Amino acid sequence: MTAVALKGRVTEIFSSLQGEGLRLGERMIFVRLAGCSWRCRYCDTPASLSARTGTETTVEDVIDRVRSLREEQPQETVSLTGGEPLLQTEFLGALLTAMKRLNFFTYLETSGTYPELLKPVIDQTDLVAMDIKLPSAVGRPFWEEHADFLNISSGKVFVKIVLTEGTTDEELERSFRIAAAADPIPAVVLQPATAIVDLEARILRGKDGLSPDGPWVLPPSPSRLQQMWERFRRRLPDVRIIPQMHPIWGVR
Numbered sequence: 197m198t199a200v201a202l203k204g205r206v207t208e209i210f211s212s213l214q215g216e217g218l219r220l221g222e223r224m225i226f227v228r229l230a231g232c233s234w235r236c237r238y239c240d241t242p243a244s245l246s247a248r249t250g251t252e253t254t255v256e257d258v259i260d261r262v263r264s265l266r267e268e269q270p271q272e273t274v275s276l277t278g279g280e281p282l283l284q285t286e287f288l289g290a291l292l293t294a295m296k297r298l299n300f301f302t303y304l305e306t307s308g309t310y311p312e313l314l315k316p317v318i319d320q321t322d323l324v325a326m327d328i329k330l331p332s333a334v335g336r337p338f339w340e341e342h343a344d345f346l347n348i349s350s351g352k353v354f355v356k357i358v359l360t361e362g363t364t365d366e367e368l369e370r371s372f373r374i375a376a377a378a379d380p381i382p383a384v385v386l387q388p389a390t391a392i393v394d395l396e397a398r399i400l401r402g403k404d405g406l407s408p409d410g411p412w413v414l415p416p417s418p419s420r421l422q423q424m425w426e427r428f429r430r431r432l433p434d435v436r437i438i439p440q441m442h443p444i445w446g447v448r
């Protein structure tokens with residue numbers, strides 16, 4: 197099978213404003229791949245979690261769609277996002293190569309938990325937005341995976357940490373240490389969680405056709421958030437608080 201005939205599962209392809217992280221506010225094309233192994237309490241893409249969701253799509257189909265979106269509106273960046281795009285490693289690699297051939301800047305949004313899957317695609321990736329996932333929100337730690345991931349993406353990466361009212365000092369300490377040990381030290385974006393009903397409740401109540409009414413995942417209080425920023429900033433050179441903006445702008 198040629199690379200352009202390779203197929204993967206894609207849930208959506210669209211153009212919008214980037215609503216998070218260091219590229220906030222930039223118009224870009226999003227290619228959202230299906231499948232994620234984790235269940236973050238604040239996840240806002242539950243429709244992309246199953247590996248069986250979305251549509252089977254060839255690399256050529258994605259190229260056609262992306263080209264036509266660029267013709268409608270000038271834009272230079274393609275975000276490969278999910279779900280967890282690294283889980284479709286071969287398809288993702290072919291997409292990144294194709295996007296580079298089309299002269300796009302390639303932006304990979306990832307949970308930062310699969311260092312071994314990053315290795316084959318890092319050369320085709322211009323910028324990695326990686327999460328440091330906190331056990332209080334995801335249910336298990338990934339400290340070693342995150343440290344390895346930062347090593348592999350060195351110089352091409354910034355870190356995003358979603359903070360909730362359940363974020364602990366110990367989690368912050370582990371996150372500082374991992375970011376501070378990387379060379380070069382990456383920029384760190386502290387993202388207060390957008391208030392949302394816990395993922396598990398949304399999935400369970402959704403099955404009954406009922407609208408979930410809680411429990412809620414909430415951001416830290418403003419004073420706690422500032423305290424968190426100050427603690428990071430004392431030890432890292434570039435730390436910014438950037439909330440999710442697409443819910444406020446009313447875009448995808």
Ligand code: SF4
Nearest residue numbers: 232234236239279307
């Ligand atoms: S890693 Fe991302 S896609 Fe997966 S559950 Fe967490 S927020 Fe959702």
